[in-house]
Structure formats: structure tokens, C-alpha cells
Amino acid sequence: MTSRLAPLVILLILCGCVDQALQEREIIEPALPESESPELPPEESERIKESESEPESEQGQFETPVIPPLSIPLSPEDEAAYNRALQDIEQYRKGDVTITILTKDGKPLPGFDVKYYQTDHSFLFGIFTNYNPEVFALLKEAHINYVTFHFNWLSTEPEPDTFQFQTLKYVWGIEPLFSQGFTLKAHALTWMCDDTSPEYMRRLSLQQYIEKSYYHIFRIVSHFQKYIHIWNVINEPMAEWANIYNFSEDEVKEAIGRGISAIREADPQGRVIINNAFPAGENHIIPPYEFLQGLTGYDIIGLQFYYNGYTEAFEAPRRSLSYLASLVDTFSTLKKEIHITELSVPSEPLRGKPGYWGRPWSEDLQAQYAQVAYTLFFSKRYVKAITWWDASDSTSFVYHGGLLDGDNNPKKIYYTLKSLLNSWMTRGVQKTDENGQITFRGFGGSYQIIVTSPEGVTLEKTYEIREQRSNTIQIVFDEESIRNEIEQKKNEKIEELNEIITHIEELLIYWETQGREVTPYREELNTITDENLEDSLEKARTLLLTLAITRESEHNWDTFRNTNEDIFDLSWADSGALLTDGILYKQIPLKGRITLKILARGDEGGGRFPTFFVMAESAVSDVVRITSSQWKWYEVTMDVGEAEELAIIFTDDYYDPGKGEDRNLFIKQVFIIEYIFI
CATH class of the missing domain: 2.60.120.260 (Galactose-binding domain-like)
Known part of the structure; x- marks a missing residue:
């Protein structure tokens, strides 16, 4: 018997209602509305901070990352857009950094070594998939830091007031992913689609629907707001397949506004995203750009880019990557943060359906398409996230559209994106000048800063570098305080070691009373000293578990x-x-x-x-x-x-x-x- 979990996880197809009109073969690109030069989003609160966290990557690994080379010729339009994007990334995704090393009296310290290396991006590189620890270990290695959970109504509240909080928690691995530092997003809190709407919702009037939606959203957001702060209040508004209630534009906007109120009340830190299918306007009652022009109260525009891909049931419209990049520019005129929420193309051909750049889909083509697409979208200053949908071919919406194959082994696209995202991380080593300073230009994100004096005393700090900003960091290097802190940490470890040894000695006495031979364990205990604390602690913990009463x-x-x-x-x-x-x-x-x-x-x-x-x-x-x-x-x-x-x-x-x-x-x-x- 097959598992019943699958319907909860894979309710992401376009409700089986995609019109035959999507079966386009030629790339026909409609004219976009005129776009003005986008301005920067409003200033965010200052985030540069110090911490005592340990570095997440090896010290000393400062080789220059390399952007993967392109092996398949691009179209002239895509090549021009790609080359322009490489320049724009330097402008929009980096910030200027000045680090000054000072004494506690404020005097500059020249001749100090300063190592800096980025441990995470502020940009969100996302994935959609149900939780599997092995899969997420691979994804974290590839610098994925953002996860989308499918919270459609049928999966979250299949019967009135029956919320599936336990299922959601375990299917998506919400607690472990949060503890590992991933940013989390709840997808499709409402979605007016046939396959995801419980039968009991279809009997409601407009006002009943709006009030029920408020309660539904409020309950979910209240329950998970400890972990999640990005909420997709509605998925695919005014798409032809996603308006089973036949609401008018004003009625849909009224429902959205009430849903936003529920999110704001339940999670004051929460940010609201409106997710849009086919942003060029195909198969919509009202095209997304036009719909969003008259909508207020939300924070983020979500754009799905399934263009040029297919499933076994339908073929998405054909649009060039350069056109999609210009489409992002058009939505940028709304002056909202933009997330590319759903992006995928196949790695295998299907029944002669077209590929891209004059080639059928393959692992090579999928990987290069992803590299160019990520580069184009990463270069756009309003874009703050890109999500690949989804991780594995075994569950992907697009035919063979995963980063991993059906057995969760990495495909070429996985290694390409891993290298690409790694190339967008900054690292280096410099000596402070006569002013105690170093300067560099780095990608936005978390950095480990390691300062070493000429005498070999080391201080480690973590900072957040913001893109498109001047980041000024002052680090006070007080050698006496550093040595005292080192000594304090050593004493804490000695105290922990002595506590474990006390437990071991008590257990040895206990087992002697039980007639157990303990001489080998006493001999092992005698080898544990405080000379090499890390090794001694590990040996002591292992011995303690060996002797523990079970x-x-x-x-x-x-x-x-x-x-x-x-x-x-x-x-x-x-x-x-x-x-x-x-x-x-x-x-x-x-x-x-x-x-x-x-x-x-x-x-x-x-x-x-x-x-x-x-x-x-x-x-x-x-x-x-x-x-x-x-x-x-x-x-x-x-x-x-x-x-x-x-x-x-x-x-x-x-x-x-x-x-x-x-x-x-x-x-x-x-x-x-x-x-x-x-």
C-alpha cells in the first residue's frame, strides 16, 4: 500500500486546470509596460552586530572562487543580458567594508593580520522539498539557506477547526531547519484552486469566506510564528485555474486585505508575499502586474518562472531568459522586494517537446540554464530571493526538474549552482595599514573576522555585511582581555571535565558493587588529563556513556x-x-x-x-x-x-x-x- 503522505507534500501542480493555450512553441514576447529606473527599497534597520559564534567554514581557505564556465552558446539577447548582469552583480550585491583595529584606548593597530570570510548570504537561495536530513545536508553544502513549506488549506485544515499542526511540523522538518539557521516561508495560506480547497469552504458566501480565511490564517500564523516570518497570504490570485469561487477583482483584494490583517496581528514581524503565476499574464483573468498595481499592504512580490519547462500534462509558455530579466525590471517599478519563488526546467527531453538555445533538455542544458537564470535575477537590485522548485526528481513538479535525481543523488545542476553560489562569497587576508585599517568590497551576508596580532594572539568576531552600503566596523583588540577570556574558557572546560570524571568515579563504584570488572575502565580514566582538553573531554564523555546505567x-x-x-x-x-x-x-x-x-x-x-x-x-x-x-x-x-x-x-x-x-x-x-x- 502506498503512503498517504504524498497528497500532503505534492499539492503543487497548477490544479490540473492549465489551459491548452499554454502549448506554445515559439518564443513570442509581448511588449512590457515602460519601466522607470527602480529606486532602492526603504532603509532597513541596522543589522551589523558582533557575536561570539564559531566560524562555519575552515580557516585559511581563501582561494578565489571561480564562476563555472558556459559551454553551450547563448542567444545574442541572452548573452547581452548575461554580460550586463555580471557587471550589475558587482554594483548591487556588494557593499564597501572598512575594518579598523584599535586598542582599548582608541589607538590604531598597524601590522595586524585580518582574515575575513563569508559564511552565509543575506540573499535568500531557496528550495522546496519535504524534509529529509540527507537531502538538506546536501542543500546546505550548496549554500541553500531558505526553505518553502506548502501550507495549502486542504493540508492544513481539511475539516473545520481540525488543524494538522503535527503533520506540518514533521513533514517539513520545521524545528530542525529553524535550529540549523534556515529562513522559512509558509506557502499558499490561501489558494482558490480546486485541488487544494476543502469541500466545506465551497458552501460559504463571500463574507463567510473572508472571515473564515482570517481565522484560518490567524491560527496557522499564531502557531508557527516562532519559526516562520514570511507568509504567502494568497497563491496565484486571478489566475484562470485559481478562482473557483468566481470572486471579482475587488472581492479577491478584500479577502487578501483581511488575510494580511490576520498575519500582522498574529506575527508583527511577519512579511507578506503575493505569489504570482506566469507574470507575463498568460491565462489570467487579470494579469499580475495590473492586479498588483492596485493592491496595498503587502511586502513582497513573488514571481513564478516555469517558462520553457513542462510536465507530462502541460507545456509552459516559451519566453527567453533576457525577456524574463526585463519582466523583473517591470515589476521593480512597483518598488517592492521581489522573490523568484518557483523556478525549474527539465533535465530530460519528453516526447519531442522543445528545449532551449536550440537544444533538447539535458542535464548540461538544465545546469547552464539555471546558472544564467540565477545570474540574471541575482543582478537585479529588487530581487532578494530565488527558489528552485524542487529538490528531487522524485517529487518535482517540472519533469525531471530537481537538483537531485530520483534517488537523491546530485545532478550536474546541483554542482553548478553550488559553484556559482560559492563564487558569490567573499574571502581574503590583509594586514592593517598605519591607520589600523583594511578595506574591501564584499557580497552581503554573514562574515567571520579573525584578527591576529604580531605576537600570535587571535580574536574572532562575526559581523553582518550589507550590500549597497558602506559598512564600517571597529574592533577593539585588548590583548589582556583576550587572554583572560581564553583562560576563562579553559577553566570552564576543566570544570566540565572534572564533573564528568566525578560521575565516572561514582559509576565505577556502583559497578564494583554489582560485581562488574572495572579495572580496564579505571586504567582508561587515569589516562585522561587536562593537558589536551578537547581530546580529554571527548574521551571522558565516551567513557561516561560506556559506564552509564541504562x-x-x-x-x-x-x-x-x-x-x-x-x-x-x-x-x-x-x-x-x-x-x-x-x-x-x-x-x-x-x-x-x-x-x-x-x-x-x-x-x-x-x-x-x-x-x-x-x-x-x-x-x-x-x-x-x-x-x-x-x-x-x-x-x-x-x-x-x-x-x-x-x-x-x-x-x-x-x-x-x-x-x-x-x-x-x-x-x-x-x-x-x-x-x-x-
């Missing part, structure tokens, strides 16, 4: 809950074992390190067995691979911090009725082992 508790399948039970029937199999419909969870207080022993089996599908992982709030285990259709024990060890809930998540459903293949996961028993220290 408490084991058994949990059968029927003590867990299924997050989808309010929507779908549970499925049962094999003498009471639970066939997971995506997610099993239970309320249970946990602390520190735990080990789970899970009795499971799997059905093979698509050439492999299922996988799963364990989540305890923001803590996530490694992915576990089932290896047999027979019952086997699988073990997971993880540090949970302090958690009140545990979930087992089935990550990779597969179903092919034609081949009779159905990848399933069965869970029968779970043992939770907790480690107790005296």
Missing part, C-alpha cells in the same frame, strides 16, 4: 499515533504491525543521549528498500536504511537535548502500479534506551 522501555506500535489519522484510515498488516503512513509519533519526555532499537521490515520498490529517520523536536538522527523484507532490529543513537516528543518518519514512499511495486515500511516494536548518570 533504562530500557518497550513501546509497541499501538502506543504511537499516526499524524494522518484524522484524514486517512490507518493501514494494518502482519499481526498488528503498523504500516506507517509517513509519520508515527508519541509524547514522551527525553533528555540527553538515547538509543532506539526498532523492529522493522520493508517492501522493496523502485530497486531499493525504504528508509526512515527519527526526530525529537529539533534533534534528528541519521537516515536508517531497511535491508530486508523480514523483521530485523535497527538501532539509532542520537542526542536529543530536552524533548517532549519522538517521531519515526518514513522518507521515501514509492508506488508503481504498472510494475506492481510498492515501497512500504512496517514498524512493530520500539525500545527506548536512556542513559542514567549517578
Whole structure:
């Protein structure tokens, strides 16, 4: 039986209502409204700050990043736009930086080494995909820092006042992604589309719909505003397939205004985005640019750029990348921040459908198209985010449109974008001049600054560099304070080490009373000193876990809950074992390190067995691979911090009725082992 999780995750097709008129073959580009030179958005509050965070990348890695070369000839129009974009990136995506190193008395310190390297972008490079820790590890390596969650109405409130908060939390991995520093966005809080609108909403009058929408949005935003601050109040307004209520333009705007009020009330920090399909106006009752001209109260314009791609069901309009860049200029005249919210093209041809630059779609063409598109949009000063939709071919809306293949292995586009985004990060090393200063021009984002005196004393700080601004940073280098801080941190580690050693000694006494041979452990304890603190702490922690008293508790399948039970029937199999419909969870207080022993089996599908992982709030285990259709024990060890809930998540459903293949996961028993220290 296939997992019922899929409808919750892949409700992103254009409602199956895309008109046959989209089957264009030639690139025909309508004239755009005249665009004035866009002004900069209003000043944001000052964000330059100091912190004591550790660097996220290796020190000393300061080689100049290289922009990937283009191997496929561009059209003359695209080539001209691309070359212009390379120049505009230098102007719009960087800021001037002056760093001054001073004594505590304000005197300049010449001859100091200053290393600076960027650890993250202020620009948002986004992805859409349901949560999988292995996938997001790859995405983070590629400098992805922004994640979109699909919060359409059918998935969030399928029945009146029945909100699927647990499902949303686990499907999207909201807590772990937030704890890892990703910026998060809720997509499609309202979407007047057939496939995403519950039946009970269709019986409402306009005013009933507006008030119900207010309540619906307020509840969701209130629940998740700790993690999310970008809210898509409506998806694809006035598109032909997304107005099943037949509201007029004024009625849709009234509903949007009420929804914005709900967001503002529930999340005062929240920013509101209006997401628009086919921004050139194809298949719209009212074209997006015209609609937005008369709309107020929102913060961000979202533009979907599925142009030149296709699914198995439809082919998107044909538009050149240079035209799309000029379309961004047109929307920039509205003087709002712009996000490219949905961008994807295929990596494989389909039934002779056209490609781009005179070639059929392939991995090479997909990768270069993405590189040119990202370069064009990154160069636009109003654009602050680009999102690829989505991560994997296994769930992508566009045919083979993922950064990864169906088994989540990186495709060429993944490596191309990783190199491209890395090339848009600044790093370097300089010595301070007679004024104690260095200067450079860098991309906007977070930076690690490492200052080293001629005597070898080092100070590390983190700063935020803003693009299109002059960033002035003063760092006070007080050698005495630095040495005192180093000594304080050393003493804190010694204190931690002594505390662990005390626990170990108490456990050794306990195990001696239980008749356990402890001589080897005492000998190992005697090798732990405070000479090399990091190594000693690691050895001590390992020995402590080895000697810890364990408490084991058994949990059968029927003590867990299924997050989808309010929507779908549970499925049962094999003498009471639970066939997971995506997610099993239970309320249970946990602390520190735990080990789970899970009795499971799997059905093979698509050439492999299922996988799963364990989540305890923001803590996530490694992915576990089932290896047999027979019952086997699988073990997971993880540090949970302090958690009140545990979930087992089935990550990779597969179903092919034609081949009779159905990848399933069965869970029968779970043992939770907790480690107790005296």
C-alpha cells in the first residue's frame, strides 16, 4: 500500500486546470509596460552586530572562487543580458567594508593580520522539498539557506477547526531547519484552486469566506510564528485555474486585505508575499502586474518562472531568459522586494517537446540554464530571493526538474549552482595599514573576522555585511582581555571535565558493587588529563556513556499515533504491525543521549528498500536504511537535548502500479534506551 503522505507534500501542480493555450512553441514576447529606473527599497534597520559564534567554514581557505564556465552558446539577447548582469552583480550585491583595529584606548593597530570570510548570504537561495536530513545536508553544502513549506488549506485544515499542526511540523522538518539557521516561508495560506480547497469552504458566501480565511490564517500564523516570518497570504490570485469561487477583482483584494490583517496581528514581524503565476499574464483573468498595481499592504512580490519547462500534462509558455530579466525590471517599478519563488526546467527531453538555445533538455542544458537564470535575477537590485522548485526528481513538479535525481543523488545542476553560489562569497587576508585599517568590497551576508596580532594572539568576531552600503566596523583588540577570556574558557572546560570524571568515579563504584570488572575502565580514566582538553573531554564523555546505567522501555506500535489519522484510515498488516503512513509519533519526555532499537521490515520498490529517520523536536538522527523484507532490529543513537516528543518518519514512499511495486515500511516494536548518570 502506498503512503498517504504524498497528497500532503505534492499539492503543487497548477490544479490540473492549465489551459491548452499554454502549448506554445515559439518564443513570442509581448511588449512590457515602460519601466522607470527602480529606486532602492526603504532603509532597513541596522543589522551589523558582533557575536561570539564559531566560524562555519575552515580557516585559511581563501582561494578565489571561480564562476563555472558556459559551454553551450547563448542567444545574442541572452548573452547581452548575461554580460550586463555580471557587471550589475558587482554594483548591487556588494557593499564597501572598512575594518579598523584599535586598542582599548582608541589607538590604531598597524601590522595586524585580518582574515575575513563569508559564511552565509543575506540573499535568500531557496528550495522546496519535504524534509529529509540527507537531502538538506546536501542543500546546505550548496549554500541553500531558505526553505518553502506548502501550507495549502486542504493540508492544513481539511475539516473545520481540525488543524494538522503535527503533520506540518514533521513533514517539513520545521524545528530542525529553524535550529540549523534556515529562513522559512509558509506557502499558499490561501489558494482558490480546486485541488487544494476543502469541500466545506465551497458552501460559504463571500463574507463567510473572508472571515473564515482570517481565522484560518490567524491560527496557522499564531502557531508557527516562532519559526516562520514570511507568509504567502494568497497563491496565484486571478489566475484562470485559481478562482473557483468566481470572486471579482475587488472581492479577491478584500479577502487578501483581511488575510494580511490576520498575519500582522498574529506575527508583527511577519512579511507578506503575493505569489504570482506566469507574470507575463498568460491565462489570467487579470494579469499580475495590473492586479498588483492596485493592491496595498503587502511586502513582497513573488514571481513564478516555469517558462520553457513542462510536465507530462502541460507545456509552459516559451519566453527567453533576457525577456524574463526585463519582466523583473517591470515589476521593480512597483518598488517592492521581489522573490523568484518557483523556478525549474527539465533535465530530460519528453516526447519531442522543445528545449532551449536550440537544444533538447539535458542535464548540461538544465545546469547552464539555471546558472544564467540565477545570474540574471541575482543582478537585479529588487530581487532578494530565488527558489528552485524542487529538490528531487522524485517529487518535482517540472519533469525531471530537481537538483537531485530520483534517488537523491546530485545532478550536474546541483554542482553548478553550488559553484556559482560559492563564487558569490567573499574571502581574503590583509594586514592593517598605519591607520589600523583594511578595506574591501564584499557580497552581503554573514562574515567571520579573525584578527591576529604580531605576537600570535587571535580574536574572532562575526559581523553582518550589507550590500549597497558602506559598512564600517571597529574592533577593539585588548590583548589582556583576550587572554583572560581564553583562560576563562579553559577553566570552564576543566570544570566540565572534572564533573564528568566525578560521575565516572561514582559509576565505577556502583559497578564494583554489582560485581562488574572495572579495572580496564579505571586504567582508561587515569589516562585522561587536562593537558589536551578537547581530546580529554571527548574521551571522558565516551567513557561516561560506556559506564552509564541504562533504562530500557518497550513501546509497541499501538502506543504511537499516526499524524494522518484524522484524514486517512490507518493501514494494518502482519499481526498488528503498523504500516506507517509517513509519520508515527508519541509524547514522551527525553533528555540527553538515547538509543532506539526498532523492529522493522520493508517492501522493496523502485530497486531499493525504504528508509526512515527519527526526530525529537529539533534533534534528528541519521537516515536508517531497511535491508530486508523480514523483521530485523535497527538501532539509532542520537542526542536529543530536552524533548517532549519522538517521531519515526518514513522518507521515501514509492508506488508503481504498472510494475506492481510498492515501497512500504512496517514498524512493530520500539525500545527506548536512556542513559542514567549517578
